[in-house]
Amino acid sequence: MHVLATAGHVDHGKSALVRALTGIEPDRWAEEHRRGLTIDLGYAWTTLDSGAEVAFVDVPGHQRFIGNMLAGLGPAPAVVFVVAADEGWRQQSQEHLAAVDALGIRHGLLVVTRSDLADPAPTLADAAVRLRATSLGEVAGVAVSALTGDGLPDLRAALDGLVAGLPRPRSDGRVRLWVDRSFTIRGSGTVVTGTLGEGSIAVGDELEVADTVVGVRSLQSMEASRERVSPVCRVAANLRGMRQGGVTRGDVLLTPGAWRFATVLDVRLGVTPPHELAQHLTLHVGTAAVPVHVRPLGGDAVRLTLSRALPLVAGDRLILRDPGAQQVVAGAVVVDADPPELRRRGAAARRATALATATGAPDVAVEVERRGALRVDHALALGIAVPEHATGLPGSVLRHGDWLVSRAAADRWAETVVDAVRRKAATDPLEPSLTAEAARLVAGVPDSSLLPVVVDRGGLELERGRVWLPGVRAELGPAGRGLRDLEERLSQTPFAAPEQRDLEAAGLGPREVAAAVKAGRLLRLPDGVLLLPDAPARAMRVLAALPQPFTLSQARQALQTTRRVAVPLLEHLDSRGWTRRVDTVHRRVVPSGTTLDRPGGTVSTG
Numbered sequence: 230m231h232v233l234a235t236a237g238h239v240d241h242g243k244s245a246l247v248r249a250l251t252g253i254e255p256d257r258w259a260e261e262h263r264r265g266l267t268i269d270l271g272y273a274w275t276t277l278d279s280g281a282e283v284a285f286v287d288v289p290g291h292q293r294f295i296g297n298m299l300a301g302l303g304p305a306p307a308v309v310f311v312v313a314a315d316e317g318w319r320q321q322s323q324e325h326l327a328a329v330d331a332l333g334i335r336h337g338l339l340v341v342t343r344s345d346l347a348d349p350a351p352t353l354a355d356a357a358v359r360l361r362a363t364s365l366g367e368v369a370g371v372a373v374s375a376l377t378g379d380g381l382p383d384l385r386a387a388l389d390g391l392v393a394g395l396p397r398p399r400s401d402g403r404v405r406l407w408v409d410r411s412f413t414i415r416g417s418g419t420v421v422t423g424t425l426g427e428g429s430i431a432v433g434d435e436l437e438v439a440d441t442v443v444g445v446r447s448l449q450s451m452e453a454s455r456e457r458v459s460p461v462c463r464v465a466a467n468l469r470g471m472r473q474g475g476v477t478r479g480d481v482l483l484t485p486g487a488w489r490f491a492t493v494l495d496v497r498l499g500v501t502p503p504h505e506l507a508q509h510l511t512l513h514v515g516t517a518a519v520p521v522h523v524r525p526l527g528g529d530a531v532r533l534t535l536s537r538a539l540p541l542v543a544g545d546r547l548i549l550r551d552p553g554a555q556q557v558v559a560g561a562v563v564v565d566a567d568p569p570e571l572r573r574r575g576a577a578a579r580r581a582t583a584l585a586t587a588t589g590a591p592d593v594a595v596e597v598e599r600r601g602a603l604r605v606d607h608a609l610a611l612g613i614a615v616p617e618h619a620t621g622l623p624g625s626v627l628r629h630g631d632w633l634v635s636r637a638a639a640d641r642w643a644e645t646v647v648d649a650v651r652r653k654a655a656t657d658p659l660e661p662s663l664t665a666e667a668a669r670l671v672a673g674v675p676d677s678s679l680l681p682v683v684v685d686r687g688g689l690e691l692e693r694g695r696v697w698l699p700g701v702r703a704e705l706g707p708a709g710r711g712l713r714d715l716e717e718r719l720s721q722t723p724f725a726a727p728e729q730r731d732l733e734a735a736g737l738g739p740r741e742v743a744a745a746v747k748a749g750r751l752l753r754l755p756d757g758v759l760l761l762p763d764a765p766a767r768a769m770r771v772l773a774a775l776p777q778p779f780t781l782s783q784a785r786q787a788l789q790t791t792r793r794v795a796v797p798l799l800e801h802l803d804s805r806g807w808t809r810r811v812d813t814v815h816r817r818v819v820p821s822g823t824t825l826d827r828p829g830g831t832v833s834t835g
Contacts, residue, residue, distance in 0.1 A: 230450065231282065233307050238325070241343075312339070312356045313346075314372065327560075331546070353370045356370070403487040406482040406483075409423050432446070432457070436482050448464060448466055481517075492534065493533070493535070497587060510549045521535050524577070530564075532571070543563050544590060565584070608633060703748040708735065732759075
C-alpha cells in the first residue's frame with residue numbers, strides 16, 4: 230500500500246476528489262457534512278489500474294484546523310496538492326505548501342480541481358511555479374472535475390506514476406506509528422489508527438504506547454483483517470492491556486525499549502534565520518504537537534527544549550509553528566537527539582560550528598568521539614547505524630562488548646591512569662597501585678566494563694581488582710629482606726606462624742604486613758595468624774593422609790604446629806569446603822568431586 234496526504238486551501242475540493250477516486254466518503258463527522266468542510270482527518274482508499282493500493286489521508290484546509298492538517302501530513306511520504314481552478318492560489322494553499330516544504334516532502338502531484346468551472350491552465354502554471362521552488366520540485370500536474378469526471382483517468386495514471394517512484398520503506402526495523410485516532414469498542418477495547426511508516430506489526434506483538442506495554446489483539450487495513458502489516462500503510466490496531474482513554478492523538482506506538490525519548494534537540498532550520506523565531510513555538514512532528522522553548526545557537530542551528538519527551542532521532546523532519554500568528558515559521562531537521570549540555574561561555578557558538586555541516590545522518594565515529602564511549606543499544610535507539618561486525622567500524626572506533634569506544638578517548642584515559650598509578654607508586658611504595666574503581670574515576674571512564682580496554686592500551690596490569698604498573702608490586706623497603714627471610718622460613722616449616730616479636734624483628738609492622746597480604750605474598754587467617762598462600766593446600770595433603778575422621782589434636786600434631794595456628798587453619802579449610810565437621814570433636818577431609826550443601830548454594834570440591 231501507498232499512503233498519500235491531500236493538501237490545499239479550504240473548500241478547494243480535496244474531499245470531493247478523494248470521494249470521486251475511491252467511492253468512499255472521507256468526512257467522518259456529521260459536523261463536517263453539515264458545514265461542507267473537512268474538520269478532522271479523513272481516510273479512503275482505492276486500487277489503481279496498475280494494481281497498486283493507495284490510501285488517502287484527507288486533511289482539513291481551514292486555518293482553524295491547521296493542526297489537524299499537520300497531523301495528517303506529517304507521517305505521509307507523498308502529497309497530492311489541490312488547487313481549485315475557479316479560485317486559484319489562496320492563503321491556506323501557501324501555508325500548506327510551507328508545511329510540505331518544511332517537512333522536506335519530495336514526492337507529490339499537483340491537481341487542479343473544478344476544471345468545469347474555469348480554465349485550469351493558468352492555475353496549473355501558477356501553482357507549478359510555486360511548488361517548483363520547494364522540496365517538491367518539478368511535479369506532474371493534472372486538471373480534473375470531480376463533478377463531471379473529466380480528467381479522472383489521467384489523474385489515476387498520474388497517481389500510478391507517483392507511487393511507482395516512491396522509495397521502498399524499511400519493514401524489518403523498529404516500529405514507530407504516530408497515533409492519529411483512538412477510540413474504544415465495547416467488548417474489544419482500545420483501537421488506534423495511524424500511518425505505519427517504519428517497521429512491521431503482527432497480531433500477538435507486544436508494543437509500547439503512553440508508558441504502557443500493550444498486546445496487539447487484531448489488525449485491520451482498508452477494512453480488511455490482517456495478520457501482519459508493513460509500511461507504508463494505514464492501519465487500525467486493537468490493543469490489549471490499555472485502559473480506556475489512555476491513548477490520544479500524538480502518542481506513539483513503538484517497539485518496546487528500542488527508542489530513546491528526547492526532551493532536548495539540536496536542529497538545523499530551513500530558510501528562516503533563527504534570530505527571527507519567537508522564544509516559544511509549537512513543534513509538529515508525526516501527529517504530535519508539543520510546545521517548545523527555542524534557543525538560537527548560531528547560523529541555522531537551534532536548540533529546542535520540548536515540554537514532553539518524544540521518540541525522535543537524527544534525520545526526523547519537524548515543523549515549527551507560531552500558534553499566535555497561526556502560521557508555519559520554519560521547517561527543521563533533527564541533527565542530534567542527545568545533544569551535549571552547554572555550560573561554558575561560548576559553548577553555544579562552538580556547538581553551532583560543530584553542527585554547520587550536520588545533515589541529520591549521524592556519523593558513528595563523530596558520535597562516539599564526542600562521548601568517548603557509547604553503548605550499542607543507545608546508538609541504535611538514536612538512529613545511529615552500527616555495523617553488525619566490528620570490522621565494519623571506522624578505524625577510530627573499537628568495539629568492546631556492548632560498547633563502542635573511541636580509540637583516541639581510550640588513549641587519553643590510559644595516559645591519565647598511567648600517570649595516576651605512577652604517582653601512587655612513587656609516593657606510596659607499600660601500595661603502588663589503584664583500585665579498579667579509583668582508576669576508572671580518575672580518568673572519567675564511563676563504565677567499569679571498559680577498564681580492561683584502558684589497561685590494555687596503557688600497558689598496565691589489572692590484578693585482584695587493582696591496576697598496577699607492569700612488574701611493580703608492593704615495595705617494603707628495609708622490611709623487604711625481613712619478609713624474604715620469613716617466606717624462606719615458612720617454606721621450610723609451613724605451619725610455624727610467626728609471633729608478633731618475630732614480625733617486629735623482621736621490620737614488618739601493620740602496614741608492611743597489609744601490603745604483603747594484598748600483594749599475595751602472605752595469607753592472613755583469623756587471630757593474626759600469617760602463613761604462605763599455599764599453606765592450605767599443603768595442609769590438605771597432610772590431613773588427607775590421616776585416618777578419617779580426625780581430631781584437632783591429631784591435626785595439630787600432624788601439621789607440627791600449635792593450637793593457635795591449627796584452629797583458624799582448620800576453620801579456613803572448613804569454609805573452603807575442603808574439610809567437614811562430623812561432630813563437635815571430629816572432622817574429615819571431603820573427597821574430591823563431592824558436592825556440599827553450603828549457605829547460598831552448593832559447592833563442588835572437584
